[in-house]
Amino acid sequence: MHIRIAEDESEVTSVAERVRAPAAGAVVTFLGTVRETSRGRRVVALEYEAYPEMALRVLREIAQEAQRRWDLGDVAIVHRVGRLRPGEASVGIAVAAGHRGPAFEACRFILERIKAGAPIWKREVYDTGEAWVEGSRVEVGRGAARLRPP
Amino acid sequence: MKHLVRLFGPARDAAGAAEVEVEAATVAELLAALGERYPSLREILAVSAVAVNCEYAQPDQPLAAGDEIAVIPPVSGG
Numbered sequence: 334m335h336i337r338i339a340e341d342e343s344e345v346t347s348v349a350e351r352v353r354a355p356a357a358g359a360v361v362t363f364l365g366t367v368r369e370t371s372r373g374r375r376v377v378a379l380e381y382e383a384y385p386e387m388a389l390r391v392l393r394e395i396a397q398e399a400q401r402r403w404d405l406g407d408v409a410i411v412h413r414v415g416r417l418r419p420g421e422a423s424v425g426i427a428v429a430a431g432h433r434g435p436a437f438e439a440c441r442f443i444l445e446r447i448k449a450g451a452p453i454w455k456r457e458v459y460d461t462g463e464a465w466v467e468g469s470r471v472e473v474g475r476g477a478a479r480l481r482p483p
Numbered sequence: 484m485k486h487l488v489r490l491f492g493p494a495r496d497a498a499g500a501a502e503v504e505v506e507a508a509t510v511a512e513l514l515a516a517l518g519e520r521y522p523s524l525r526e527i528l529a530v531s532a533v534a535v536n537c538e539y540a541q542p543d544q545p546l547a548a549g550d551e552i553a554v555i556p557p558v559s560g561g
Contacts, residue, residue: 365561381560384491384553387537388560412560424561444561452534452553453560454492465493468557471532473539 335409336392345425351409357429361436369419377458381414384452395446403435489553511542531556
C-alpha cells in the first residue's frame with residue numbers, strides 16, 4: 334500500500350507504477366485535475382492544505398476498507414498539497430486487481446470516501462480574491478467517522 | 484483541563500490563528516468553549532467535526548491531558 338501527501342505532481346501521476354504486479358490483470362487509475370473555471374469564475378490556482386498526520390491515517394483506512402470490500406491487489410493514493418495551477422493533478426488513485434470490475438468499483442469508492450472524509454481543504458484563487466471551497470461536512474458515527482458510500 | 488486545539492482551513496482563517504487554547508472535559512464542551520471564546524468561529528464550528536488523536540470523535544468523548552485535538556471543517560479534498 335502506498336499512501337502519500339505530496340508536493341510533487343510526479344508522485345501523483347505515477348501512482349499506477351506503485352501497484353502494477355504480475356498477479357494483477359487490471360490497474361485502474363484516477364487523476365483529479367484542477368479545472369480552470371468554477372461556477373463561472375476563472376480559477377488562477379487551487380491551494381490545498383491537509384492535516385497531514387490525520388490525512389495519512391484516514392487515507393490508509395479508506396484503502397484498507399476498499400481491500401476488505403473487493404478482491405484487490407495493491408492500492409496507491411497520493412494527494413497533493415500546495416498551490417496548483419489549472420491542468421495540474423491534485424489527487425492520484427491506483428487500484429490493482431485480478432479483474433477490471435473490482436478495480437473500477439474500488440477506485441470510485443476510494444475517491445468518494447476521500448471527498449467525504451479526508452482532512453484536506455482547498456481554496457480557489459481568482460484574479461481578484463480567493464475563497465475556500467464549500468466542503469462536505471464529516472459525519473461522525475459510533476467510534477469512527479461514518480463516511481457515506483457512493 | 485486546558486487543551487491546545489489545532490485549526491485547519493476555513494477554521495484557521497476565521498480564528499486568525501492556527502492553534503488556540505480552551506478548557507473542556509469533552510468534545511461537546513470543547514466546541515461550546517471555543518464558540519464562546521472565539522465568536523468568529525461559531526459559524527464554522529456549527530458544521531465542523533472534531534478529531535482527537537487523528538480520529539473523528541463523538542460529542543461525548545472525554546478529553547485527556549496530552550490529547551491532540553483538531554477542528555475539522557467541511558472537507559474539500561480531491
